[in-house]
Amino acid sequence: MPRRVYVHIGAPKTGSTFVQNVLFGNAERLQQAGLLVPGTFQAHDQAMTDLRQVPWRDANLHWTWDRLVESCARWPGDVILTSEGFGAATTAQARRAVESLRPAEVHVVVAARDLWRTFPSMWQQTIRARSTWRFEDFLKAVELGRFDGFWEDYVANRMFLRWGDLVPPAQRHIVTVPQPGTPHDVLWQRFAGILGVPADIGATVDPGSNPSxxxxxxxxxxxxxxxxxxxxxxxxxxxxxxxxxxxxxxxxxxxxxxRFGVGLDRAGWVAQLAEQQIKELQDYPCHIVGDLAELRPHRMDGSTSPDELxxxxxxxxxxxxxxxxxxxxxxxxxxxxxxxxxxxxxxxxxxxxxxxxx
Structure with a gap:
C-alpha cells in the first residue's frame, strides 16, 4: 500500500486542468521523484463518477473507484488522485473513499478562488455541461438561496469540510489561486510543495489548455x-x-x-461573501498554502453580461x-x-x- 495518498478534490475552475496537465504530462518524472500518478485523466474522471454514483455515468466505463485504488495498491511511495468532481461527493461517499485508501496516510487537497472570478467561470462551466439558464438567472438563484448546490459542489469551503473532517488537521491542505498577473507556475509550485516534488517539473506546461x-x-x-x-x-x-x-x-x-462578469451592482454582495468564506477557512484547522487574502476580489470592473448582448x-x-x-x-x-x-x-x-x- 502507498505511504501517503493525496486526494485533490477540486474545486472546479481553480486551475485544476492546468495542475492535472502537469501531473499527467510529467507522470514519469514524478514517479522518479516518488509520486505515482496512476492511470490517465480519464481513469480518474471515470472513478469519480463511480464513487459519486452519478446518474449520468456510462455503464460501460472501464474505470471504477475500486479499480483506481487497486492500480496503485502495490506502490510503496506517494500517490495522487485528482478530479475536480471528487469534491461534490457526499459525506458517506468521501468516507468510503478515505477508508478504502487506508492504511495509507490520506491527505485532502482543495483549491479556492475568489468569487468575483468564480461566478462567471462556474456559470460558463454549467453551460459547457449542457445547461441553458441565463447568467442573470444563475446569479439570482445563488443570491436568493435557490441554488445551494453552488456552495456544496463548486466552492471549496463545504466540500473541504466533508472530506477534511475525515483526516487529521495536518493532512488537510487548502491552496489559494493566485490573483491575475501572477506567473502561472505559482499555482503548481504551491501544489508541488504539498506533494513534496520538484516545482520545476511543470514549468513548461501551457496554462491555457482550457480557455474561457x-x-x-x-x-x-x-x-x-x-x-x-x-x-x-x-x-x-x-x-x-x-x-x-x-x-x-x-x-x-x-x-x-x-469578456463578461458580475456587474458592479453586486460588488458589495460578493465582497461580503468573500469575507465570510475567508473567516470559515481561517477557523478550520488546516494547512494553508498561499494567502486567504487572495480570496478577496482583486479588481472589480464593470463588464458585459451575455444577457446584454x-x-x-x-x-x-x-x-x-x-x-x-x-x-x-x-x-x-x-x-x-x-x-x-x-x-x-x-x-x-x-x-x-x-x-x-x-
Whole structure:
C-alpha cells in the first residue's frame, strides 16, 4: 500500500486542468521523484463518477473507484488522485473513499478562488455541461438561496469540510489561486510543495489548455444547448459531439475578447461573501498554502453580461461559428481522405493473404 495518498478534490475552475496537465504530462518524472500518478485523466474522471454514483455515468466505463485504488495498491511511495468532481461527493461517499485508501496516510487537497472570478467561470462551466439558464438567472438563484448546490459542489469551503473532517488537521491542505498577473507556475509550485516534488517539473506546461469563451461565444453555445432538445442528453455523448466539434474545435479558437462578469451592482454582495468564506477557512484547522487574502476580489470592473448582448452580436458570432465548423468539417474530411489509401492497401493485402492461405 502507498505511504501517503493525496486526494485533490477540486474545486472546479481553480486551475485544476492546468495542475492535472502537469501531473499527467510529467507522470514519469514524478514517479522518479516518488509520486505515482496512476492511470490517465480519464481513469480518474471515470472513478469519480463511480464513487459519486452519478446518474449520468456510462455503464460501460472501464474505470471504477475500486479499480483506481487497486492500480496503485502495490506502490510503496506517494500517490495522487485528482478530479475536480471528487469534491461534490457526499459525506458517506468521501468516507468510503478515505477508508478504502487506508492504511495509507490520506491527505485532502482543495483549491479556492475568489468569487468575483468564480461566478462567471462556474456559470460558463454549467453551460459547457449542457445547461441553458441565463447568467442573470444563475446569479439570482445563488443570491436568493435557490441554488445551494453552488456552495456544496463548486466552492471549496463545504466540500473541504466533508472530506477534511475525515483526516487529521495536518493532512488537510487548502491552496489559494493566485490573483491575475501572477506567473502561472505559482499555482503548481504551491501544489508541488504539498506533494513534496520538484516545482520545476511543470514549468513548461501551457496554462491555457482550457480557455474561457467570450460573451458572444458562450451565448451561442447556450442557445445551441436549448435548441438541441433531447439530443445528446448525457455527459459523454455531449462531450464527444458538442464539446469536441463545437466548443474545442471552433468556439475556443475564436478571439473570445468580449469578456463578461458580475456587474458592479453586486460588488458589495460578493465582497461580503468573500469575507465570510475567508473567516470559515481561517477557523478550520488546516494547512494553508498561499494567502486567504487572495480570496478577496482583486479588481472589480464593470463588464458585459451575455444577457446584454444584442441580436446583431449573437448573429455575427453564430455566422462565424458556422464558418468555423465548415472549416473544421473540411479538415476532418481531408484527414480521412489522407488515411484512405493506406487503409485500402491494407485491406487488399489482407484479402490476398486470405486467398493464399485458403
Amino acid at each position: 469563451l467570450g460573451a458572444p461565444e458562450i451565448e451561442v453555445l447556450r442557445r445551441v444547448n436549448a435548441a438541441l432538445g433531447d439530443r445528446y442528453p448525457h455527459r459523454l455523448p455531449y462531450q464527444r459531439v458538442v464539446h469536441k466539434h463545437l466548443v474545442r474545435a471552433v468556439l475556443q479558437e475564436r478571439d473570445n475578447d468580449v 444584442d441580436d446583431r452580436q449573437i448573429l455575427n458570432a453564430a455566422i462565424e461559428t458556422i464558418v468555423g465548423m465548415l472549416g473544421h468539417a473540411d479538415s476532418l474530411h481531408q484527414e480521412l481522405k489522407a488515411r484512405e489509401p493506406a487503409g485500402m492497401l491494407n485491406r487488399v493485402k489482407r484479402g490476398l493473404r486470405r486467398r493464399l492461405v485458403s
